[in-house]
Amino acid sequence: MITIDGNQGEGGGQILRTSLFFSLVLGEEVRVEKIRAKRENPGLRPQHLAAIRAFAEVTGGEVENAKVGASWIRFRPSDKAKGETTIEVGTAGSVTLILQSLLPAVALAGRRASVKVKGGTDTKWSPTYEYFKRVFEPAANAMGLRISTRLLRRGYYPIGGGLVEGTAHPSEVVEEKDFCLPPTKRAGTIVSVSSNLRRDVVKRQCGAAREALETRGVEVEATEAREEEANSPGSSVLVYRTEPDRCYFGGDAIGERGLPAESVGRAAARIFLATLDSGASVDPHLADMLVPLMAFSKRARLLTDRETPHLTTNLAVAKAFTGCDFYLQRAGRLCEVIVAGRRR
Known part of the structure; x- marks a missing residue:
């Protein structure tokens, strides 16, 4: 059994999800301790329990101490996979954070699965569904994975109600x-979506993002502006660039009550431009998402525009499980990450 300090690095739910990922792929029992110990509400929260349930239900694994407020959990992976299941995250808990770790884990464990996850598809502090589908998914598949998702219904804070099939x-x-x-x-x-808002919102978000890009000499190759059904009002914008076997990056932003649509569009463009202007190939958020996959390659390397606590934390967890070597260094204005395969 491997024991992971849940209070290290960024000290949030990411450590838990990454630990579940490695536990399933390697078939090794894990105990995660001091979960979110320094957070305002320490221990497991409902959205973290949803991730644990997802791994247990899809893979047939066993979990100890999975309850709100728990400071530790133990997960025992199993080969008794259900194959198909539906997971209720609850209200607007993030659907994409669960799928980000669950689908790759199932694939690398040599299994097949079809899962529907209900919750928030476009929420703060997590990738929007469009980012997941258009940036993370193709990058993960470029590393050899065979995963895919389909949006069935959009879901925003606070009601949620979104549904994604993976x-x-x-x-x-x-x-x-x-x-x-x-x-x-x-x-x-540019991809702009909105639900249950004035019809001009989706176009204003898109227009502001376009203006921000064109002002900086960036060509807008295509735009999508869609109104979609949802249980509550909400909106999001993604600005992205992917070139197979070359670069994968994007910037997304979520609409909020009282925040002008133009501000949402400009925020997504600003995040996108930071990576584009740096000359990096991967944005900082995708960089930490790719680390668990990189740990299973013989050698993998990426260039991103900045180091983040999520990146260094995932590297530490990857090393704890696999014994992989990693190097994190500055390369001019960029941050170079090299991961040299598993050793265990």
């Missing part, structure tokens, strides 16, 4: 992978 097929990470080439041109795509 599938995973047995996969192996490629032996070597580099995400180190900048985009071939300064260009991006």
Whole structure:
């Protein structure tokens, strides 16, 4: 059994989800202690319990001490997978955070699964569904995974009610992978969505993002502006750029009550431009998402525009489980991450 300090690094729910990921892939029991010990509401919260339940229900694993407020949990992976299940995150808990760790884990464990997750698809402090689908998913599949998702219904804070269907097929990470080439041109795509708001909101978000890009000499290759059904009002914007086997990055933003639609569009563009202007190939959020996958390659490398606590924390958890070597260093204005395969 491996014991993980849940209070290290960023000290949040990410450590728990990453630990569940490695536990399932390696078939090794894990105990996570001091969960969110320094947070205002320490211990497990409902959204973290949803992630634990998802791993247990999809894979047939066993969990000890899974309750709100718990400071530790123990997870025993199993090969008695259900294959198909529906997970209720509750209200607007993030759907994408669960799928981000669950689908790759199932695939790398050599299993098939189809799962529907109900909750928030576009919420703060987590990737929007559009980012997950258009940035994370293709980058993960470029590493050898066979995962896919389909949006069935959008869900926003505070009601949630979103629904995403995800599938995973047995996969192996490629032996070597580099995400180190900048985009071939300064260009991006804009996706603006809204639900139960004035009809002009979705267009104003998109227009503001376009203006922010074009002012900086960035070509807008395509735009999508869609109104979709949801249980509560909400909106989001994604500005992204992906080039197969070259670069994967994006910037997303969530609409909030009292926040002008133009501000949402500009916020997404600003995040996108930070990575584009740096010459990086991967944005800082995707960088930490890719680390668990990189740990199973013989050698993998990426260039991102900045180091984050989530990145360094995931590297530490990856090393604890796999014994992989990693190097984190400055490369001019960029941050270079090199992970040299598992040792255990």
